[in-house]
Amino acid sequence: xxxxxxxxxxxxxAAPVRAVPRLELVGERLRSHVLAYTLLTVLAIAASVFGAVxxxxxxxxxxxxxxDLERRISEAERQHAELLVTVSTLEDPTRIRELALAMxxxxxxxxxxxxxxxxxxxxxxxxxxxxxxxxxxxxxxxLSVEP
Amino acid sequence: xxxxxxxxxxxxxxxxxxAPTSPREGARALAVRRMRVxxxxxxxLALASVGQLVNIQVLxxxxxxxxxxxxxxxxxxxxxxxxxxYDRDGEVLATSVTAATVFADPRAFRPSETPDGLxxxxxxxxxxxxxxxxxxxxxxxxxxxxxxxxxxxFVYLARQLDHAVGQQVLELGLPGIGVLxxxxxxxxxxxxxxxxxxxxxxxxxxxxxxxxxxxxxxxxRPGSVLVERAPGGIDIAPAPREVEPPQVGTDLVLTIDRxxxxxxxxxxxxxxxxxxxxxxxxxxxxxxxxxxxxxxNVPTFDPNVRLEEDQDRWRNRALTDVFEPGSIQxxxxxxxxxxxxxxxxxxxxxxxDRLTIADKTFSDVSQHGIESWTAADVxxxxxxxxxxxxAQALGAAPLHxxxxxxxxxxxxxxxxxxxxxxxxxxxxxxWSTSLPTIAIGHGTAVTLMQxxxxxxxxxxxxxxxxxxxxxxxxxxxxxxxxxxxxxxxxVVSASTARDVRSMLEQAVIGSGAxxxxxxxxxxxxxxxxxxxxxxxxxxxxxxxxxYVASFVGFAPVEAPRIVVAVMVDExxxxxxxxxxxPVFSEVMHAALLARRVAPDAEGVDLATAIAAAEAxxxxxxxxxxxxxxxxxxxxxxx
Numbered sequence: 086x087x088x089x090x091x092x093x094x095x096x097x098x099a100a101p102v103r104a105v106p107r108l109e110l111v112g113e114r115l116r117s118h119v120l121a122y123t124l125l126t127v128l129a130i131a132a133s134v135f136g137a138v139x140x141x142x143x144x145x146x147x148x149x150x151x152x153d154l155e156r157r158i159s160e161a162e163r164q165h166a167e168l169l170v171t172v173s174t175l176e177d178p179t180r181i182r183e184l185a186l187a188m189x190x191x192x193x194x195x196x197x198x199x200x201x202x203x204x205x206x207x208x209x210x211x212x213x214x215x216x217x218x219x220x221x222x223x224x225x226x227x228l229s230v231e232p
Numbered sequence: 233x234x235x236x237x238x239x240x241x242x243x244x245x246x247x248x249x250x251a252p253t254s255p256r257e258g259a260r261a262l263a264v265r266r267m268r269v270x271x272x273x274x275x276x277l278a279l280a281s282v283g284q285l286v287n288i289q290v291l292x293x294x295x296x297x298x299x300x301x302x303x304x305x306x307x308x309x310x311x312x313x314x315x316x317x318y319d320r321d322g323e324v325l326a327t328s329v330t331a332a333t334v335f336a337d338p339r340a341f342r343p344s345e346t347p348d349g350l351x352x353x354x355x356x357x358x359x360x361x362x363x364x365x366x367x368x369x370x371x372x373x374x375x376x377x378x379x380x381x382x383x384x385x386f387v388y389l390a391r392q393l394d395h396a397v398g399q400q401v402l403e404l405g406l407p408g409i410g411v412l413x414x415x416x417x418x419x420x421x422x423x424x425x426x427x428x429x430x431x432x433x434x435x436x437x438x439x440x441x442x443x444x445x446x447x448x449x450x451x452x453r454p455g456s457v458l459v460e461r462a463p464g465g466i467d468i469a470p471a472p473r474e475v476e477p478p479q480v481g482t483d484l485v486l487t488i489d490r491x492x493x494x495x496x497x498x499x500x501x502x503x504x505x506x507x508x509x510x511x512x513x514x515x516x517x518x519x520x521x522x523x524x525x526x527x528x529n530v531p532t533f534d535p536n537v538r539l540e541e542d543q544d545r546w547r548n549r550a551l552t553d554v555f556e557p558g559s560i561q562x563x564x565x566x567x568x569x570x571x572x573x574x575x576x577x578x579x580x581x582x583x584x585d586r587l588t589i590a591d592k593t594f595s596d597v598s599q600h601g602i603e604s605w606t607a608a609d610v611x612x613x614x615x616x617x618x619x620x621x622x623a624q625a626l627g628a629a630p631l632h633x634x635x636x637x638x639x640x641x642x643x644x645x646x647x648x649x650x651x652x653x654x655x656x657x658x659x660x661x662x663w664s665t666s667l668p669t670i671a672i673g674h675g676t677a678v679t680l681m682q683x684x685x686x687x688x689x690x691x692x693x694x695x696x697x698x699x700x701x702x703x704x705x706x707x708x709x710x711x712x713x714x715x716x717x718x719x720x721x722x723v724v725s726a727s728t729a730r731d732v733r734s735m736l737e738q739a740v741i742g743s744g745a746x747x748x749x750x751x752x753x754x755x756x757x758x759x760x761x762x763x764x765x766x767x768x769x770x771x772x773x774x775x776x777x778x779y780v781a782s783f784v785g786f787a788p789v790e791a792p793r794i795v796v797a798v799m800v801d802e803x804x805x806x807x808x809x810x811x812x813x814p815v816f817s818e819v820m821h822a823a824l825l826a827r828r829v830a831p832d833a834e835g836v837d838l839a840t841a842i843a844a845a846e847a848x849x850x851x852x853x854x855x856x857x858x859x860x861x862x863x864x865x866x867x868x869x870x
Contacts, residue, residue: 163329163330163395166327166328166329166330167329167395169324169327169420170324170327170329170418170420173323173324173327173420173421174420174421176323177420177421177422177424177494178421178424178490178491178494178495179421179422179424179494179497179498182494182498189855189856189859191852191855193825194753194848197753197754197831197833197835197836197841198754198830198831198835198836199835199836199837199838199841
């Protein structure tokens with residue numbers, strides 16, 4: 086039972102108890118609180134300092150990583166631009182023409198279209214009376230994939 | 233009186249009261265006085281400090297903050313990459329790569345004093361540095377040494393070098409030598425469309441062509457980054473950085489077709505060699521859209537390695553040079569007369585081989601008797617006399633107005649820097665011989681683009697569309713934003729245009745046609761030859777033996793898709809039908825293939841086609857076998 090509780094339950098008419106012992110007891114408890122608060126404060130300060138240092142270190146690390154990433158992106162962009170130039174140079178029509186001529190290719194001849202004198206099976210001519218004759222047409226395989 | 237003496241008495245009494253009554257009290261009073269003096273001094277110093285604090289922190293706070301930033305913060309400019317230039321199919325015509333610029337701090341090669349008065353030795357031996365650097369950057373060692381001897385903090389030693397060269401220089405670790413990264417413009421196709429694309433200078437400034445004309449679009453906006461640095465000049469990595477990223481320039485998509493452009497340049501270069509010509513230009517237009525598919529000028533240059541002596545080649549002759557069109561203008565004269573109702577399509581004229589107006593005699597190239605010719609016959613035979621007869625029926629003012637409508641006397645609308653307007657005098661200034669002279673394409677001057685667009689008008693059923701070189705722009709989202717549709721206006725009716733197209737086809741395939749060599753196998757083409765004497769520069773009259781040969785035409789005749797205009801400057805032989813028409817044929821053939829235009833000429837029967845294919849196959853096999861034998865060294869190909 087605490088001294089405060091004793092005061093509250095003092096019988097009526099009893100002589101008042103001197104407060105000094107009780108004050109000493111309270112003083113003991115206050116000292117333990119101060120120690121705890123001091124420890125907590127020190128801990129908090131230490132944590133703050135450590136946190137600040139850690140955050141700063143993390144930020145520095147991230148900054149270095151970001152710089153490295155920027156450098157790599159820049160290098161990749163540089164390589165992409167140079168590869169684009171290389172591809173475009175290789176695709177130059179003048180160069181391709183010269184290479185083709187060197188390899189024995191010749192310019193395409195004049196474009197013409199062909200006029201068919203007879204209908205073919207692919208044109209629906211197999212229903213015609215002379216379908217059998219048309220199916221035997223030797224030119225058919227060239228111009229039609231129909232059976 | 234008593235009142236005046238009272239303060240003196242009180243002062244004396246106070247002095248007596250304060251006077252030390254003993255030596256110890258006197259010392260104490262002295263100490264107090266000293267302390268008061270010291271306190272006063274401290275107060276003064278404190279006030280001065282507070283005043284200076286207010287001055288620094290309040291009154292001149294911004295100034296001191298700026299000075300602090302300047303010492304600590306460095307602004308690094310981030311160069312904006314210039315937009316790319318593509319052809320109509322997305323092939324790269326111009327792009328930018330990272331180049332290395334080598335610089336030096338010449339003062340680093342001499343002993344100097346630090347601000348503290350300490351002697352700072354030279355960073356290195358200039359001669360040795362020059363000797364080691366010269367072979368890498370491709371400069372003379374003496375030249376580099378001379379640059380290092382200058383009294384400056386910064387000199388360029390070499391610019392626009394390959395990135396790898398810059399790396400080599402860095403690896404040497406030479407004192408006082410540094411490497412900067414700068415953008416360099418590259419033209420992967422070399423001289424392809426060089427006068428159209430143009431070029432930039434060493435500082436990435438646009439100097440010519442599309443690069444200059446569309447500089448505001450292509451040029452990006454430079455960015456910047458603010459970095460904090462330590463006293464040694466080293467960047468503080470974790471310090472906050474203010475980055476304003478550069479804005480990359482907008483990409484341009486041209487209307488140029490790289491394949492057609494390449495063919496046009498190759499064929500034009502060949503005719504310059506074959507005909508020993510001074511120059512040649514070819515313009516290829518798409519009918520209906522006004523899009524320029526090719527614009528070739530020979531001689532040309534390579535913008536990657538352009539030389540000062542090539543300046544004459546930098547000009548886009550198809551837009552900046554004018555020439556008297558000669559006979560290619562006759563089609564426009566006939567179109568104007570048909571449109572005005574001055575002549576009929578089937579109307580016949582008695583045409584002699586010469587005609588005298590005022591004191592000047594005009595004659596046809598070939599001698600003939602008096603013939604009864606239609607306008608189609610006149611065009612097919614390129615008759616000067618016949619065309620003059622038609623122009624006389626039309627009149628001066630209507631001819632002048634028609635030529636203006638066709639685009640004479642004003643730029644084409646491309647907005648090209650230095651584009652010529654051509655020459656067409658007002659009718660009030662015409663002489664008695666001006667009408668016949670101008671009717672046959674003399675006494676006036678046009679650019680090749682103007683005459684090509686005039687023919688495109690006839691090919692487009694009489695509606696003229698303003699030519700354009702830019703299809704659109706490509707932003708950062710990668711989407712094409714098309715250019716505004718080109719302006720258009722009607723010049724002649726569709727029926728007049730069809731009539732003239734039919735007549736121009738006869739100028740290629742008709743009996744006695746001057747443009748027979750312009751024919752394209754498998755396709756129906758129409759066009760007109762031109763052969764004109766060159767006027768004397770800065771004088772009057774014409775050269776006796778200098779000609780401009782030309783041919784302008786389109787295909788297919790029924791529904792034209794492509795217009796090709798050819799101009800050959802001072803060729804020999806000089807006839808347009810001999811020199812320019814074959815160029816037209818080849819370029820038109822390449823353009824029709826590239827644009828996948830189906831042949832419209834009379835077809836061949838199947839058996840003939842297969843026989844021809846079989847013959848071609850045998851020839852190819854024979855050629856391949858001959859090539860194989862030749863490469864194996866079994867036979868010698870002569």
